[in-house]
Amino acid sequence: MLHSLRVRLLLAIILVVLIAISVTAIVARQRTTGEFQRYVESGGTSTNRRFAFVLARSFTVNQGWSDAQAEVDRLAQFTDERVVVTDQRDRVVADSERALIGQPVHGNWPPPAAIMVAGGTRVGSLYLGPLTGPREADTAFLSALNRSLLLSALLAGLAAVAVTLVLSGRILRPVQRLTTAARRMEKGDLSTRVQVETDDEIGQLAHAFNAMAGSLSQQEQLRRNMVNDVAHELRTPLTNLRGYLDAARDGLVSTDGALVDSLYEETMLLSRLVADLQELAQAEAGRLTLMRQPVALVGLVEQAMGMLRPPADAKGVTLLVDLPSDLPQVDADRERVGQVLRNLLQNAFAHTPAGGVITVTAQPEAASVRVAVHDTGSGIAPEHLPHVFDRFYRADRLHSSQTGRAGLGLAIVKQLVLAHGGTVTASSEPGRGSTFTFTLPIATQS
Numbered sequence: 001m002l003h004s005l006r007v008r009l010l011l012a013i014i015l016v017v018l019i020a021i022s023v024t025a026i027v028a029r030q031r032t033t034g035e036f037q038r039y040v041e042s043g044g045t046s047t048n049r050r051f052a053f054v055l056a057r058s059f060t061v062n063q064g065w066s067d068a069q070a071e072v073d074r075l076a077q078f079t080d081e082r083v084v085v086t087d088q089r090d091r092v093v094a095d096s097e098r099a100l101i102g103q104p105v106h107g108n109w110p111p112p113a114a115i116m117v118a119g120g121t122r123v124g125s126l127y128l129g130p131l132t133g134p135r136e137a138d139t140a141f142l143s144a145l146n147r148s149l150l151l152s153a154l155l156a157g158l159a160a161v162a163v164t165l166v167l168s169g170r171i172l173r174p175v176q177r178l179t180t181a182a183r184r185m186e187k188g189d190l191s192t193r194v195q196v197e198t199d200d201e202i203g204q205l206a207h208a209f210n211a212m213a214g215s216l217s218q219q220e221q222l223r224r225n226m227v228n229d230v231a232h233e234l235r236t237p238l239t240n241l242r243g244y245l246d247a248a249r250d251g252l253v254s255t256d257g258a259l260v261d262s263l264y265e266e267t268m269l270l271s272r273l274v275a276d277l278q279e280l281a282q283a284e285a286g287r288l289t290l291m292r293q294p295v296a297l298v299g300l301v302e303q304a305m306g307m308l309r310p311p312a313d314a315k316g317v318t319l320l321v322d323l324p325s326d327l328p329q330v331d332a333d334r335e336r337v338g339q340v341l342r343n344l345l346q347n348a349f350a351h352t353p354a355g356g357v358i359t360v361t362a363q364p365e366a367a368s369v370r371v372a373v374h375d376t377g378s379g380i381a382p383e384h385l386p387h388v389f390d391r392f393y394r395a396d397r398l399h400s401s402q403t404g405r406a407g408l409g410l411a412i413v414k415q416l417v418l419a420h421g422g423t424v425t426a427s428s429e430p431g432r433g434s435t436f437t438f439t440l441p442i443a444t445q446s
Contacts, residue, residue: 049114059123082128084128085125091105175202178206292332295331351375
């Protein structure tokens with residue numbers, strides 16, 4: 001029960017409310033009692049002053065306190081309280097109960113209700129109510145006031161608890177939805193989402209949860225697609241190898257040079273596929289070792305172009321290089337950058353018809369060099385463009401299968417460029433060609 005966030009939140013708020021109400025009640029009680037006591041002891045009320053004025057006038061008229069007892073009896077009937085009058089020497093000269101006449105003022109008496117003055121001189125003091133302890137009326141008033149304070153504190157506490165229950169339910173309801181959705185996701189339901197109702201911290205958490213769920217769902221779909229694609233890519237050459245070997249074992253075909261060449265070609269296809277998969281896995285896991293050093297891009301571009309020139313000449317495709325003479329060196333792995341260029345050029349060559357042009361350009365920027373490979377081929381449809389760097393993604397599967405491409409070249413390009421800290425993008429106009437652009441950091445001068 002105490003592990004529930006709602007219970008802990010409720011207990012915490014109740015504790016805070018109780019502390020605040022208790023402190024308020026204690027301070028209010030002390031302040032009220034003190035102020036009331038000062039009010040009672042001040043002797044400054046108009047009634048007490050009138051009583052003192054009447055007694056002082058009687059003292060002046062009678063040249064003493066000879067008529068004080070009669071005045072005290074009348075005042076006692078009027079106030080329904082005990083009335084005691086003392087002279088200037090603090091001896092009792094009149095007592096409505098006639099018990100203290102002639103006695104001095106005791107130290108435990110309360111302060112006088114009023115001071116009587118005649119001719120500018122103090123002539124006596126007036127005491128009202130009990131002479132020891134608080135007056136019954138004052139005690140009753142303070143008790144009623146304290147009961148009101150206690151009742152108010154209790155009602156305020158109950159109201160705070162009720163409001164806390166309502167607010168805690170509204171605040172924690174989205175958290176409960178998130179918990180339910182997380183448990184469903186734990187069981188494998190990656191399609192679960194939570195409804196976002198607010199834009200506060202809980203709403204932002206719900207947005208983040210939905211984004212995470214979408215990413216996990218996408219990654220799971222990519223994983224399944226990869227497994228299917230790997231199985232498909234391996235099945236074709238393995239089926240061919242098995243068919244050739246079954247036929248040779250049954251004596252249907254002779255094991256001549258042509259058969260050996262076919263078996264060798266299928267084996268090499270499997271080797272390239274396995275090597276590409278291993279390299280891609282290492283790059284995505286961040287375990288790819290890069291031998292970085294200052295590298296001149298001009299030499300790498302010319303080398304990659306030189307390897308492509310014979311098939312390009314045979315096909316009738318023109319290769320152009322447009323690199324500035326002052327192009328700075330880049331901080332990169334020579335072999336990996338050469339592989340990036342070869343993959344991009346082979347991809348462009350595969351989609352460029354006879355009479356087309358493939359151009360490699362480069363331009364220095366603030367802290368990097370931007371390299372672009374442009375072709376005048378068939379281009380890429382807009383719906384396929386966001387996926388060109390995905391594993392095994394091939395917009396034209398028939399053409400790719402005819403050229404022996406497994407759909408890993410551009411995925412490897414992306415991972416190799418990212419491993420260098422660069423970026424890679426693709427743009428295309430269907431029917432007018434495509435441009436693949438990547439950046440590499442400029443080498444620092446030692």
